[in-house]
Amino acid sequence: MDRRSFITATGALAIGSVSAATLATPAIARGEQVWRMVTTWPKNFPGMGVGAQRLADRITAASDGRLTIQVYSAGELVPPLQSLDAVIDGSAEMSHGAAYYWQNKSQGLNFFTGVPYGMTSRELSGWIQYLGGQEIWDEIYDQFGVQGFLSGDTGTQAGGWFRKELHGLESLQGLRFRSPGLGGQVWAKLGATVTNMAGGEIFQALQSGALDAAEFxxxxxxxxxxxxxxxxxxxxxxxxxxxxxxxxxxxxxxxQALPADLQAIIKDCCQAEYDQMAADFQVNDPRALRTLVSEHGVKVLQFPDEILKAGAKASAEIITALRDSSDPLTKKVTESYISALATMRERAERTEVPYLQARERYFSL
Incomplete structure (x- = not known):
């Protein structure tokens, strides 16, 4: 290369370097970051999948792009039930799922999703925010180097899909049933053979005969x-x-390495999404149920009293055993949950339940 060519080339490189540096400086100065969120939900899945994407978009917008969240749906980056492990091992910065999916890591995590005969979603939020739930949750997750926040609310769920009608406890014996968390433990005590799997896998398992029943x-x-x-x-x-x-x-x-305002944005966006997902399910569950019944011939049933009573007994036995656990954190979270539930049952049973009963009996438009 002659001197003139060399000068031209190096000059171009210098200009390019200056341009790149000039373009990068604002982003660096603003501390912009891109985080990966892995989820347990199928892409664009109503409620939870859409909610995960909406939460990511909220954080990105509220931070003005200083913290951009990229969402990876179930199986795109890691298998759905390995989402938490991806955060623990550093493959992702965030995961969106349900705490009871990780009960193999700590039985105490069950209490931050749903508990048989336990809190409604509003009661759960009250415990987390005002009665010490978040602090104990933090203690449990400290063991794994992560932190959890409520991010969505499905409300009271459906009991499940069954090939055959249930007539009592005898109908459950050996029934192959998809049900996670403490609920799965209850069904197992009642005689079912319980397994857990990601939501996107349930249809195939039912269709193939690997499952006789499933709740999602x-x-x-x-x-x-x-x-x-x-x-x-x-x-x-x-x-x-x-x-x-x-x-x-x-x-x-x-x-914790984030600036205080970005930490607050994540927390506030989680709370906003918790509320919006609740509204989403409140509106769309009854619409979907009408479609299931009118267009697809679904038969809506209630569990027989024998199953409800046996389920309550099994639930109490499981929760009592957790309260007596040798694991200090499991014992601590169970005791906190029981105490908080006792407090909030007073409101529900004196206020919400009588009101709903009166509306059902006497009011129509």
């Missing part, structure tokens, strides 16, 4: 999954998932 969320999601194509007996409501929350889990180290 409720009409809104179940319609989208097409479960009515295999089973027609649909039981409402669930007694093991009275108020289920989704969670956003973040890497604790990376979360």
């Amino acid at each position: 969320v409720g009409p809104y999601n179940d319609l989208a999954l097409g479960l009515y194509q295999v089973c027609k007996n649909y039981y409402l409501p669930s007694f093991v998932e009275p108020g289920v929350a989704t969670e956003l889990v973040v890497s604790k180290e990376k979360f």
Whole structure:
């Protein structure tokens, strides 16, 4: 290369370097970051999948792009039930799922999703925010270097889809049933053979005969999954998932390294999404149920009293055993939950329940 060519080339490189530096400086100065959120939900899945994307968009917009969240749906980056592990091992900065999916790590995590005969979603939010739930949740997740926040509310869920009608406890013996968390433990005590799997896998398992029954969320999601194509007996409501929350889990180290305003944005966006998802399900569950019944011939049923009573007994036994656990954090979270539930039952049973009963009996338009 002659001197003139060399000068021209190096000059171009210098100009290019200056331009790149000039373009990059504002982003660096603003501290812009891109985080990955892995989820347990199928892409664009009603309620939870849409909610995960909406939460990511909220954080990105509220931070003015200083923290951009890229969403990876179930299986896109990691298998759905390995989402939490992806945050723990650093493959992702966030996961969106349900805490009871990780009960193998700590039985205490069950309490931050849904508990048989336990809190409704509003009661759960009250415990988390005002009665010490968040602090204990933080202690449990500290063991794994992550932090959790409520990120969505499905409300009281459906009891599930069954090939055959249930006539009592004898109908449950050996029944192959998809049900996660403490609810799954209750069904196992009642005689079912219980397994857990991601929502996107349920239809195939029912269709192939690997499952005899399954519960997931409720009409809104179940319609989208097409479960009515295999089973027609649909039981409402669930007694093991009275108020289920989704969670956003973040890497604790990376979360705490954020400026205070970005930490606040993540927390506030989670709360906003918790409320919006609740409204989404409140409106779309009854619409979907009408479609299931009128267009797909689904039969809506309630669990027999024998199952409800046995389920309550099994639930109490499981929760009592957790309260007596040798694991200090499991014991602590169970005791906190029981105490908070006792407080909030007073409001529900003196106020909400009598009101709903009166509206049902006496009011119509």
